[in-house]
Amino acid sequence: MGQDxxxxxxxxxxxxxxxxxxxxxxxxxTPAGFGGGGGTHSYLRELLSHLATEGIEHLLLTRxxxxxxxxxxxxxxxxxxxxxxxxxxxxxxxRLLPRMHAETLDRVGEALSSWGAPDLVHSIYWNSxxxxxxxxxxxxxxxxxxxxxxxxxxxxxxxxxxxxxRIPTEFRVFNAAAAIFCVSTQESDDLAAFYAxxxxxxxxVGRPVARAYLHPAHDPAGQPRIRRPGLx
Amino acid sequence: MxxxxxxxxxxxxxxxxxxxxxxGRLDPSKGVPQIISAWLRLKSRYGGACPDLWLAxxxxxxxxxxxARAPRPGSLETQERAGRxxxxxxxxxxxxxxxxxxxxxxxxxSAYEPGxxxxxxxxxxxxxxxxxxxxxxxxxxxxxxxxxxxxHGDLRSLVRRMEHFIRQPLLGPSLGLAARHSAHRALxxxxxxxxxxxxxxxVAQRAEPGHVAAPAARDVVIVDPAPRGLVERYPFPAAxxxxxxxxxxASRLLGATADEIPIRPLPAAGGAVRWSVETExxxxxxxxxxxxxxxxxxxxxxxMGAYFEPGRERRRRAALASALPGFESLRCDDGxxxxxxxxxxxxxxxxxxxxxxxxxxxxxxxxxxxEQTHLLRERAETWWSGRAARPWRHDPIEAADLRxxxxxxxxxxxxxxxxxxxxxxxxxxxxxxxDTAEAAETLVAQEDRIAPFCFQHGAVRPGxxxxxxxxxxxxxxxxxxxxxxxxxxxxLLLYSTGPAASPDRLEAAIGxxxxxxxxxxxxxxxxxxxxxxxxARSVTVGxxxxxxxxxxxxxxxxxxxxx
Numbered sequence: 001m002g003q004d005x006x007x008x009x010x011x012x013x014x015x016x017x018x019x020x021x022x023x024x025x026x027x028x029x030t031p032a033g034f035g036g037g038g039g040t041h042s043y044l045r046e047l048l049s050h051l052a053t054e055g056i057e058h059l060l061l062t063r064x065x066x067x068x069x070x071x072x073x074x075x076x077x078x079x080x081x082x083x084x085x086x087x088x089x090x091x092x093x094x095r096l097l098p099r100m101h102a103e104t105l106d107r108v109g110e111a112l113s114s115w116g117a118p119d120l121v122h123s124i125y126w127n128s129x130x131x132x133x134x135x136x137x138x139x140x141x142x143x144x145x146x147x148x149x150x151x152x153x154x155x156x157x158x159x160x161x162x163x164x165x166r167i168p169t170e171f172r173v174f175n176a177a178a179a180i181f182c183v184s185t186q187e188s189d190d191l192a193a194f195y196a197x198x199x200x201x202x203x204x205v206g207r208p209v210a211r212a213y214l215h216p217a218h219d220p221a222g223q224p225r226i227r228r229p230g231l232x
Numbered sequence: 233m234x235x236x237x238x239x240x241x242x243x244x245x246x247x248x249x250x251x252x253x254x255x256g257r258l259d260p261s262k263g264v265p266q267i268i269s270a271w272l273r274l275k276s277r278y279g280g281a282c283p284d285l286w287l288a289x290x291x292x293x294x295x296x297x298x299x300a301r302a303p304r305p306g307s308l309e310t311q312e313r314a315g316r317x318x319x320x321x322x323x324x325x326x327x328x329x330x331x332x333x334x335x336x337x338x339x340x341x342s343a344y345e346p347g348x349x350x351x352x353x354x355x356x357x358x359x360x361x362x363x364x365x366x367x368x369x370x371x372x373x374x375x376x377x378x379x380x381x382x383x384h385g386d387l388r389s390l391v392r393r394m395e396h397f398i399r400q401p402l403l404g405p406s407l408g409l410a411a412r413h414s415a416h417r418a419l420x421x422x423x424x425x426x427x428x429x430x431x432x433x434x435v436a437q438r439a440e441p442g443h444v445a446a447p448a449a450r451d452v453v454i455v456d457p458a459p460r461g462l463v464e465r466y467p468f469p470a471a472x473x474x475x476x477x478x479x480x481x482a483s484r485l486l487g488a489t490a491d492e493i494p495i496r497p498l499p500a501a502g503g504a505v506r507w508s509v510e511t512e513x514x515x516x517x518x519x520x521x522x523x524x525x526x527x528x529x530x531x532x533x534x535x536m537g538a539y540f541e542p543g544r545e546r547r548r549r550a551a552l553a554s555a556l557p558g559f560e561s562l563r564c565d566d567g568x569x570x571x572x573x574x575x576x577x578x579x580x581x582x583x584x585x586x587x588x589x590x591x592x593x594x595x596x597x598x599x600x601x602x603e604q605t606h607l608l609r610e611r612a613e614t615w616w617s618g619r620a621a622r623p624w625r626h627d628p629i630e631a632a633d634l635r636x637x638x639x640x641x642x643x644x645x646x647x648x649x650x651x652x653x654x655x656x657x658x659x660x661x662x663x664x665x666x667d668t669a670e671a672a673e674t675l676v677a678q679e680d681r682i683a684p685f686c687f688q689h690g691a692v693r694p695g696x697x698x699x700x701x702x703x704x705x706x707x708x709x710x711x712x713x714x715x716x717x718x719x720x721x722x723x724l725l726l727y728s729t730g731p732a733a734s735p736d737r738l739e740a741a742i743g744x745x746x747x748x749x750x751x752x753x754x755x756x757x758x759x760x761x762x763x764x765x766x767x768a769r770s771v772t773v774g775x776x777x778x779x780x781x782x783x784x785x786x787x788x789x790x791x792x793x794x795x
């Protein structure tokens with residue numbers, strides 16, 4: 001897939017790393033801030049951009065939420081998005097996804113079988129974590145997981161809208177993952193305290209910030225910044 | 233004729249007035265109605281001095297849904313029509329970045345955020361954040377360093393924290409500096425991309441779930457740049473002296489061995505830390521004054537006073553004050569960091585300290601401009617001529633006329649301001665002074681005959697009044713500072729009688745506190761000036777004036793002895 005030999009993304013340089021990502025409810029083609037699309041969508045775009053830059057071969061699996069969305073999109077020379085038909089081709093409340101776990105697992109298996117077995121699975125959010133956990137076990141590969149938000153903290157914050165199976169599922173996923181990506185220190189602490197996840201598996205990775213916020217387009221007086229030759 | 237408010241709106245750059253900003257989805261869990269409610273409270277309290285509220289995010293349908301849930305929909309709509317609340321809808325990154333550049337502070341009030349990327353983006357761009365204690369806000373925002381944390385649903389705290397940014401105009405830039413540092417250091421520490429890549433490779437090679445030696449999580453470094461000497465922050469925690477440093481200072485000042493000096497900390501007063509020192513020679517109070525923001529409201533744009541008072545300047549004034557008759561001298565150490573005073577000096581009791589802390593943010597702090605201090609010192613030098621050595625450090629006194637701080641100059645400045653206000657407001661305020669201006673000028677010209685100064689209390693609050701050895705003194709929460717006698721008492725009386733007090737009530741208060749005619753006239757004139765400045769501010773911001781021109785005229789008449 002056009003990957004440079006010996007690039008950093010190839011890991012040891014011996015064989016290219018093949019990474020499968022599962023994000024059932026968040027499709028990176030949906031902008032953050034639109035409808036229910038929030039930080040997860042941005043997270044995926046940022047991650048996929050990085051994987052493409054690094055030449056890591058990857059395939060993102062997400063649920064196909066409408067007929068207008070293509071089943072397959074090549075997003076970079078080394079990456080693609082495959083949308084799985086899970087339930088109707090229509091938007092779906094993400095809280096209903098766990099009820100379709102068996103169907104999801106079948107679709108994931110089919111998609112990755114045709115793509116070729118990955119070296120590693122990375123799931124995003126707990127409902128995708130369950131699919132990643134069961135799939136990776138079935139073929140004997142590890143999986144890593146991004147939490148995004150955890151049910152215990154949500155519950156403590158007064159949310160009463162989450163499905164009953166969320167926290168038990170999270171418990172299993174968090175403790176089965178080889179590594180857990182936490183967005184903040186608070187989230188990492190939560191997983192250690194509420195889910196008994198060993199600290200050595202928890203990584204606070206934060207979030208990147210877009211260039212616009214590091215190098216604003218306008219100066220403090222409101223004038224557009226003029227890029228001068230020789231200056232970044 | 234256009235109103236002052238419409239004139240201001242047409243000519244001012246509304247986009248450069250530092251709005252409060254919300255960015256995010258318009259989901260009910262984001263707390264947007266609470267933000268609107270807090271803002272409406274501030275708007276009703278501060279009028280035109282309250283920064284606008286900008287809300288970015290959402291589709292038109294989502295915006296309408298939030299508006300339907302918003303508190304006081306009528307008030308909200310009024311503010312929307314006036315352009316004070318703006319819904320920006322969905323914006324891309326450069327668009328949000330442009331809004332952040334204009335923002336005074338980012339306001340987020342989510343019930344829960346695992347991260348809250350908007351917080352990180354605002355901090356990265358140097359915008360302080362008021363947010364609920366979750367995710368990045370919990371990790372990176374520190375009270376008085378990079379913003380404020382407010383519990384979800386605590387509307388009162390939200391209002392109070394937003395209020396800080398109205399009352400302290402330099403707060404945003406100061407906190408923004410630390411905010412930016414914190415975010416940048418966190419980004420470096422996380423190293424989002426490289427960490428993901430490293431873990432992928434690590435896990436893929438081991439292929440043994442549960443036994444992967446992942447790199448240890450790195451702590452997020454909360455950076456407190458504390459640019460001491462450049463921008464000292466209230467309450468300036470990084471620079472407070474330790475007990476040992478205080479003991480050392482007391483040792484130097486008392487000429488004793490440090491180990492032998494019993495010293496214990498006293499409750500902190502606003503703007504100072506203190507210790508009690510007991511020796512055979514008596515009991516002393518050791519004080520270290522640190523830098524504070526002068527609490528001047530934003531709408532007081534005509535004020536030329538400093539918003540920020542360095543601790544060194546405050547110490548200098550305290551030393552000067554101690555040299556005046558009727559008060560014990562202070563002993564100041566070589567580094568000008570501490571001063572020592574006998575415990576018998578006027579000092580507020582514990583109750584006053586507690587009250588002072590509680591009321592600190594709600595009160596005005598009156599500072600004495602530097603040139604005023606020079607003038608006072610010059611006079612104190614004269615008074616002390618031929619007496620013992622003076623305890624303050626000698627700075628060269630400018631030979632220039634120091635009158636700008638005088639009553640005469642204040643009057644002149646006010647008349648000048650009013651003339652400008654006529655042009656701006658299209659209404660004649662100065663007409664209220666037509667009958668009395670000449671007599672007032674005469675009074676002003678005689679100011680040299682009146683006692684030039686008193687001890688300023690530092691905060692306009694009746695509870696801080698102290699009685700000294702030779703009559704009524706006004707005492708601050710931590711120290712005594714020289715001030716202009718008439719203005720000080722005028723501010724106190726105006727504050728204690730309330731902004732809507734009738735001229736008759738003010739006159740009665742003046743009569744109660746000022747026993748001689750000169751004192752009454754002088755204080756009445758200062759009250760008139762204070763009231764007129766309040767009217768001028770109201771005209772500037774388009775708010776209802778707290779005092780009437782008729783009231784000012786009555787006070788002026790009192791000042792020149794016509795009633």
